[in-house]
Every structure is written in C-alpha cells, then in structure tokens.
Amino acid sequence: xxxxxxxxxxxxxxxxxxxxxxxxxxxxxxxxxxxxxxxxxxxxxxxxxxxxxxxxxxxxxxxxxxxxxxxxxxxxxxxxxxxxxxxxxxxxxxxxxxxxxxxxxxxxxxxxxxxxxxxxxxxxxxxxxxxxxxxxxxxxxxxxxxxxxxxxxxxxxxxxxxxxxxxxxxxxxxxxxxxxxxxxxxxxxxxxxxxxxxxxxxxxxxxxxxxxxxxxxxxxxxxxxxxxxxxxxxxxxxxxxxxxxxxxxxxxxxxxxxxxxxxxxxxxxxxxxxxxxxxxxxxxxxxxxxxxxxxxxxxxxxxxxxxxxxxxxxxxxxxxxxxxxxxxxxxxxxxxxxxxxxxxxxxxxxxxxxxxxxxxxxxxxxxxxxxxxxxxxxxxxxxxxxxxxxxxxxxxxxxxxxxx
DNA sequence: TCTGGGGTCCTAGGACCC
DNA sequence: TCTGGGGTCCTAGGACCC
Numbered sequence: 001x002x003x004x005x006x007x008x009x010x011x012x013x014x015x016x017x018x019x020x021x022x023x024x025x026x027x028x029x030x031x032x033x034x035x036x037x038x039x040x041x042x043x044x045x046x047x048x049x050x051x052x053x054x055x056x057x058x059x060x061x062x063x064x065x066x067x068x069x070x071x072x073x074x075x076x077x078x079x080x081x082x083x084x085x086x087x088x089x090x091x092x093x094x095x096x097x098x099x100x101x102x103x104x105x106x107x108x109x110x111x112x113x114x115x116x117x118x119x120x121x122x123x124x125x126x127x128x129x130x131x132x133x134x135x136x137x138x139x140x141x142x143x144x145x146x147x148x149x150x151x152x153x154x155x156x157x158x159x160x161x162x163x164x165x166x167x168x169x170x171x172x173x174x175x176x177x178x179x180x181x182x183x184x185x186x187x188x189x190x191x192x193x194x195x196x197x198x199x200x201x202x203x204x205x206x207x208x209x210x211x212x213x214x215x216x217x218x219x220x221x222x223x224x225x226x227x228x229x230x231x232x233x234x235x236x237x238x239x240x241x242x243x244x245x246x247x248x249x250x251x252x253x254x255x256x257x258x259x260x261x262x263x264x265x266x267x268x269x270x271x272x273x274x275x276x277x278x279x280x281x282x283x284x285x286x287x288x289x290x291x292x293x294x295x296x297x298x299x300x301x302x303x304x305x306x307x308x309x310x311x312x313x314x315x316x317x318x319x320x321x322x323x324x325x326x327x328x329x330x331x332x333x334x335x336x337x338x339x340x341x342x343x344x345x346x347x348x349x350x351x352x353x354x355x356x357x358x359x360x361x362x363x364x365x366x367x368x369x370x371x372x373x374x375x376x377x378x379x380x381x382x383x384x385x386x387x388x389x390x391x392x393x394x395x396x397x398x399x400x401x402x403x404x
Numbered sequence: 405t406c407t408g409g410g411g412t413c414c415t416a417g418g419a420c421c422c
Numbered sequence: 423t424c425t426g427g428g429g430t431c432c433t434a435g436g437a438c439c440c
Contacts (some may be wrong), residue, residue, distance in 0.1 A: 014440095047408050064440095067406045110440045193438050225414065226437080255409060294433095302407075308433065342409090 005127045006242065007116040008149035008157035009099060009134065011091075012166035014112035015039040015052035017144040018091045019081055036060060037079040040068045045259045046339075051083055055166070088112075094142055102130060105244040115154050117242035131169045139167060155238035156181075158190055177236045182209025189233055196223070196230070208234050249286065253294075253344025254278045261300045261337040268297070268329055268338060275343040276322045283345060284375055289314035290345030293321055295328040298340035306342075307332040314349055321345065 011017065013033070020033045036056040041047030048068040060075035072078050092111045099106055105117035118127055131148040138146045145167035149160030152173065159181055160172035172180055187197045189208050199222075205211050211219075212234035219227035232238065254275045262268065272295060283290060294308035307328045315321060325343055 041408060043405060045408095046406085048405075049408060051408080065407085069405050070407090072405090113440075191438065195437060250412070251410095253410075257408065292432095304435080306434065310432065340408090344411095 002119060004152050005118040005122060006151055006154055006157045007118055007127070007131055007134070008151075008154065008161040009095070009114045009116065009138075010147045010149070010158075010161040011095065011112040012145045012147060013052050013054060014091075014144075015083055015088060016054055016081075018088050019084065021091075021143045022084070022087050032079065032081060035079060036062075036075045036077060037081060038062060038068070038071060039083050040071075040080045042082070043068055046257050091142070091144065095138065095146075098138060098141065099134065102134065105242050107243045108246070113158075115157065115242045117244065128169070128171060135167065135169050153236070153238040154240055154242065155190060155233055156236050159188075162188070172236075174236060177212075178209065181236065182207060182212060182234075184208050186211055186234075189230065191226075191233060192230060196226070249288070249348060251344055251346040251348065252279055252282050252286075252288070252290075253342055254282075255296060255340060255342030255344075257298075257340045258338070261339050263335075263337050265329060265333055268333060268341060269326055271341045272325050272329060272343055273322050275341065276325055277318055279343050279345055280316050280318045280321055281375060283316035283348070287351060288348045289316050289351060290321065291347035291349065292345065293324045293328065294344045294346065295325050295332070296340070296342035296344070297329075297333065297336075297338050299336040300339050302339070303336075305332055308346070310347075 016037065016039050017033060019039055020031055024031060033054050034056070035054065036059075037054045038050045038057050039052040041049050041051065050062060050064050050066050050068065050071050053062050053064065053071075057071070057075060057078060060078075062071045062074055062078070068080055088111055092108075096106065096108065096114065099114055099116060103116050103118050103121040105120075107115040107117075109115055118130060122130065128150050131150045135146060135148050138144065147161040147163075147165055147167070148169045149157040149162070150169065150171040151157040151160055156172040156174075156177075160170040163170040163172075163180070170180075184207065186192050186200055186205060186208055189211070192200070200206075200211065203214075205214055211230060214231065214234075216228065216231045219231050221227070223230065256271065256275065258271070262271075290311065291314050292308055292310050294306055296304065296306040298304050309324055309328055311320075311324065313320075321343075
C-alpha cells in the first residue's frame with residue numbers, strides 16, 4: 001500500500017481570532033488578539049465559561065472550559081467577548097474553500113479543524129512544502145493563522161499540529177515519534193482525558209513513551225478497546241481514513257442550562273416541549289426520522305440522569321416525540337431541583353427507509369401537515385418568532401427566567 | 405459570580421430466546 | 423431438582439472530542 005500523505009490544519013485560538021478580525025472589519029481599532037482576552041458565555045444565564053483565549057490570557061494560566069469567574073481571578077484586566085457562531089461558520093467556510101484548492105479529500109473534523117488527504121495530490125511537490133504554502137496563504141488571504149501538522153496518518157498529523165503555536169508547521173514522521181512525541185506527558189495524547197490520565201499515573205505511566213512501551217495486553221485487560229486504542233496511538237499507529245464524504249448525523253439533540261433551577265414535572269415539561277420543537281424542526285429539515293428518544297436531566301448539584309425509549313414507529317412529529325419525552329420525565333423525575341434539561345433523538349433514518357404501517361393513518365398525516373406548515377413559517381420569519389399554541393419557546397423561557 | 409452545548413462511541417447488565 | 427451457555431436487543435451511564 002502506498003504511504004499516505006496527511007495534513008491536519010488547526011486554526012489558532014479560532015473563536016478569538018475570528019472575533020478579532022470581524023471586529024477589525026467592522027471598524028474597531030483594537031485587535032483583541034493583542035490583549036488578555038477571552039470568548040465566553042453569558043454569566044447571567046449560567047453559561048459563563050471560557051470558549052477561547054488570547055495568547056496573553058493563556059500566559060496568565062487561563063484554560064478553555066474554566067469559569068469566567070476563575071479566569072478573572074487569574075488576570076484582573078481580562079476582557080470578555082461574546083461568541084457568534086454565524087461569523088465563525090463563515091470563516092470556517094472560507095478556510096475550507098481555500099483548502100479545496102489543494103485536495104477534495106477534506107474531512108471537516110470540527111468548525112476549526114480539517115484533515116487533508118494529499119496522497120494523490122502532491123504532483124512532485126513535497127508534503128511539507130504544501131503545508132508551508134497553506135500556512136502562508138491562510139495568513140495572507142484570510143487574516144488569521146493556522147498550525148499545520150504533517151504526517152503519514154491522521155493521529156500523527158493531529159499531534160503535530162498541536163506542537164508549538166501559533167502559525168507553525170510541524171512534521172511528525174514515524175522516525176520522529178521517539179524524539180517529538182514520547183517525551184510529552186500522556187495528557188497530551190489524543191483520546192486520553194481527565195478520567196484516564198490519573199489511572200495511568202497510578203500505573204507509573206507518565207510520558208507517552210511510557211505508554212508506548214507498556215504491555216499492550218495489560219492495557220487491554222484494564223481498559224478494553226480504549227486500552228488498545230491508547231497503546232496504538234502512543235506508538236503512532238492509526239489506519240483510519242480521512243472521511244471526506246460528510247456523514248449523516250447519528251443523533252440530533254438540544255439541551256439548555258436554565259437561568260435558575262426549576263422544580264416540578266410541569267415546569268420541566270414546558271422546557272421539554274420547547275426543546276422537542278427545536279429537535280424535531282432540525283429532524284424535518286434534514287428529512288430524518290427518529291427511532292429513539294432520550295431525555296437528560298442535571299440536578300442543581302450536577303448529577304446527570306438520562307432515560308431513553310425505543311419507538312415502535314419512526315417519527316419526526318413534535319407531538320409524537322413530545323408524548324414519549326413526557327412519559328420519560330414521568331418515570332425518571334425524582335423531585336430534584338433541575339439545572340439542565342436535554343432532549344435527544346437517536347437511530348435516525350430517512351423516510352424511504354421505513355415502510356408505511358397501519359399506524360401511518362389519517363391522524364398522523366394531519367399532524368405531519370401541521371408540523372410542515374409551522375416549519376414553513378419558521379423559515380420565513382425566523383425560528384424564535386413562531387411557537388405552537390400556548391407554548392413558549394426556550395428563548396422566551398430564558399428571558400422570563402432572567403427577570404425573576 | 406462556579407462549572408456550555410453539540411456530538412460519537414463503548415460497556416455492563418438485564419430480558420428473552422434457543 | 424438443579425443448572426448450563428450463546429446470542430441479540432434494550433437501556434443507563436460514562437468517557438472522550440471540539
């Protein structure tokens with residue numbers, strides 16, 4: 001088999017950089033990349049966490065995911081800016097379109113990361129030179145910077161793009177693994193998170209090199225499939241392909257942290273209905289039907305519960321899914337104060353994939369028409385304006401809660 | 405002024421059938 | 423009277439990613 005040629009392109013401080021250049025474009029003179037700043041959620045609605053940080057904020061020890069409260073304690077002149085996904089999506093698309101000039105085998109791994117399979121697209125050039133060209137062109141033409149990882153598989157390309165930042169190109173070829181990767185702490189390895197790292201520490205495994213040389217069988221015994229994966233990753237083994245064909249979503253859900261805790265089934269169900277409307281709207285937009293419905297509740301002391309139910313008939317009807325969601329709330333709600341509520345649908349399929357059943361009767365056809373006509377209004381007037389009957393949508397609930 | 409929201413994948417245990 | 427496994431489906435919960 002031919003050796004694969006893979007690049008991983010990772011936008012430096014994506015949300016913060018994109019916010020910065022958008023502000024400059026709109027006439028602001030301050031470049032927020034040059035000061036201690038973060039992109040954060042709204043503390044009033046209890047979403048106050050750091051989503052992205054500038055280099056100066058990073059230098060203060062601020063990390064992504066921590067609360068804005070903690071971040072301010074580390075840096076007293078910290079500036080906080082809100083996020084804007086529409087803007088981010090535009091810059092993400094601009095990057096994607098530039099990368100398309102190099103290969104059409106691009107996997108959009110997230111809004112700010114892409115894998116490129118360059119195997120068939122080098123035409124005599126070296127992979128490293130292509131990476132350097134991309135790095136330069138993005139900065140010049142798009143106004144933000146990226147790191148580019150250069151390797152022969154996705155895992156090593158991703159690890160490489162995570163080396164020194166910003167605006168850098170790094171290679172991580174097989175022969176470089178001991179020198180460049182094995183010296184790193186295991187917490188740096190992709191797919192080793194906060195739960196697994198302490199367990200490995202207790203086994204005396206601290207560096208990625210320790211993990212690479214550890215007995216694979218013992219890891220498998222202790223961690224199952226995850227054990228095999230982490231051993232392979234530590235040794236730079238990854239045969240996964242660049243998934244350049246966008247895949248159908250496997251699940252669609254929405255959740256919300258409430259501005260204040262709520263109590264009681266009726267109040268929970270109001271939110272569940274609003275969330276169900278959002279979820280089924282998205283299902284219908286993609287022309288998908290759900291076969292499983294699940295509801296998640298988080299209590300005020302951060303205990304998570306979730307129950308799910310398999311449906312007899314696939315559906316994307318608001319009424320049908322809400323009916324099931326309500327039953328789930330009924331069976332699992334124990335009377336706690338609730339902080340977060342989520343509704344999710346799984347085992348999605350397309351209309352054509354199911355056969356009409358006896359249950360596909362006149363009544364359900366009528367329901368389908370109602371959902372469709374509401375969707376049309378939502379497309380026309382914007383999502384938040386249209387809600388069904390007596391029901392408030394989540395935005396209204398959030399606003400109402402804020403005033404309390 | 406504590407701790408988001410969108411996902412994917414895996415595991416363990418129970419029910420049920422042969 | 424006592425004691426099996428293997429396979430599949432379903433559910434609850436957890437780990438990880440950005």
